[in-house]
Amino acid sequence: MSIFYAEEHKTCYNYNVPELVVFKSFELDKNSPPVFSEMEKSMLCFVGEGEIVAKFGRNHVKNIKGGNFFLVPASVNFYGWQLCRSKLMCCSFADTPKFCNIYSMENLANDLGNKGCVDNGFFTLPICKRLHNFLCLLAGCMEDGIQCAHFHRLKLQELFILLRVYYSKEDLAKMFSPILGLDDKFRELVLSHYKEFVDIKQFAALLNMTPSTFQRKFKSEFKKPVNEWLMDRKCELIIRDIKTTGKTINEISDEYGFSSTQYFSNFCRRQFGKTPTQLRFEDF
Numbered sequence: 001m002s003i004f005y006a007e008e009h010k011t012c013y014n015y016n017v018p019e020l021v022v023f024k025s026f027e028l029d030k031n032s033p034p035v036f037s038e039m040e041k042s043m044l045c046f047v048g049e050g051e052i053v054a055k056f057g058r059n060h061v062k063n064i065k066g067g068n069f070f071l072v073p074a075s076v077n078f079y080g081w082q083l084c085r086s087k088l089m090c091c092s093f094a095d096t097p098k099f100c101n102i103y104s105m106e107n108l109a110n111d112l113g114n115k116g117c118v119d120n121g122f123f124t125l126p127i128c129k130r131l132h133n134f135l136c137l138l139a140g141c142m143e144d145g146i147q148c149a150h151f152h153r154l155k156l157q158e159l160f161i162l163l164r165v166y167y168s169k170e171d172l173a174k175m176f177s178p179i180l181g182l183d184d185k186f187r188e189l190v191l192s193h194y195k196e197f198v199d200i201k202q203f204a205a206l207l208n209m210t211p212s213t214f215q216r217k218f219k220s221e222f223k224k225p226v227n228e229w230l231m232d233r234k235c236e237l238i239i240r241d242i243k244t245t246g247k248t249i250n251e252i253s254d255e256y257g258f259s260s261t262q263y264f265s266n267f268c269r270r271q272f273g274k275t276p277t278q279l280r281f282e283d284f
Contacts, residue, residue, distance in 0.1 A: 001144050009148065020149035022156045024090045025139045028052070028082040036240065037078035039233075040191045041092040042179060044159075045070055045078075046127060046135055050086025055079055056122060067132075068124045073178040074191055075222065075229075077236035089135050094188060096179060097156055099164035099172075109180045112173040123174045128166050134159065186221055194233060200226050235271050242279050249276045 009015055026035055028050070037043050045054075046069040054070070055061050056078050064070065066086065072078040080088070098104045127135070138155055163172060173180065189207060197203045203226065204214035218226050234256065241252050253264035253276075268276050 001140075003144050003146065006145060009145070012148065014149045016147040017149050020152065021147070022091055022093065022152035023138060023142065024092075025142055026088040026090070028086045028088060030082070030085075032082065033244075034079040034081040035088060035090065036244065037072045037076070038092050039075055039077060039236070041094045042074045042096070043072040043078070043093075044091040045072060045080070046089040046091075046131075048087035048089060048127070048132075048135060048139075051083045052080040052086055052088065053083060060122065062122065064124060067127050069127055069131075070122065070124045071175055071178065074187065075233065076178075077233075077240065079240075087139075089139060091156065091159060093156060097160045099160050103164060105176060105180055108169060108173055108176070111169055112180075123177070125167065125171055125175055130166055131159075131162055134162055183217075183221055186217060190218070190222070194230065238268070239272070239279065242276055249280075252276070 003009065014020075026032070028035070035045075047064050047066050049066040051063060051065045053061060054064055056072065056076055063083070064080075074094070096105050099108070141151075167175075186207070190203075193206060194203070197206075200211050200215065204211045207214060209217065215226055218229070222229050224232070238252065238256060241247055241255070242249075245252075247255070249264070250261055253261045256264070258264040258267065265275050268274060268279060272279060274282070
């Protein structure tokens with residue numbers, strides 16, 4: 001459908017601002033590039049049709065059929081590619097939304113305790129009929145040209161209300177277990193600045209903590225020691241640059257502080273089992 005006063009919408013400061021866009025819709029065919037996560041934000045992914053292969057972090061791979069959705073927590077590298085013609089809707093958020101004005105993730109964590117924990121940190125839920133209708137209407141509105149940041153924020157709140165009323169607390173706790181009970185402010189600071197620091201002392205100073213306090217807090221929030229987590233992020237960013245950018249191997253090596261391309265090649269062999277060139281040209 002066409003929308004009225006399209007030019008008025010397009011000239012509004014709320015219109016089509018990439019950093020404020022919450023929802024993105026993808027129609028994937030055999031030639032479509034993979035869909036990647038925004039590592040500074042968490043992301044809900046809804047597979048409407050078809051089937052995708054989802055790779056999480058460095059090791060976890062899972063096939064997800066149409067009619068299901070899942071969560072990719074902030075800081076976890078994700079990319080998905082289609083096994084057949086597929087439709088995918090992704091919803092990204094930095095601050096964790098409330099389910100409604102009186103029920104939050106904190107309430108859910110308090111109600112469920114450890115009952116919602118998922119051992120492998122990954123869980124899928126079926127897209128119920130009402131949620132399916134919501135996603136179809138949203139996709140249609142976006143196709144019509146409604147790319148207003150205010151619209152996206154309202155739809156994000158509507159989405160979480162639908163999750164609250166059409167899914168059990170137990171299922172929601174399993175879905176959101178990787179981000180339940182977390183300190184959003186601490187995580188936001190870490191995710192915004194982790195590329196800038198080379199050691200724990202600098203990191204801790206940013207948050208006005210002693211290194212030991214910072215390390216305890218960090219492990220509580222991210223479930224890994226600082227150095228291990230930073231190495232995972234470095235590896236995931238390197239893989240993403242190798243596979244999705246036009247940067248040369250030399251440029252990537254320099255960008256990540258390697259003293260030579262040989263040292264970078266050795267690093268890739270240790271971490272991924274392949275050279276940078278092999279990684280670039282292998283299939284996803």
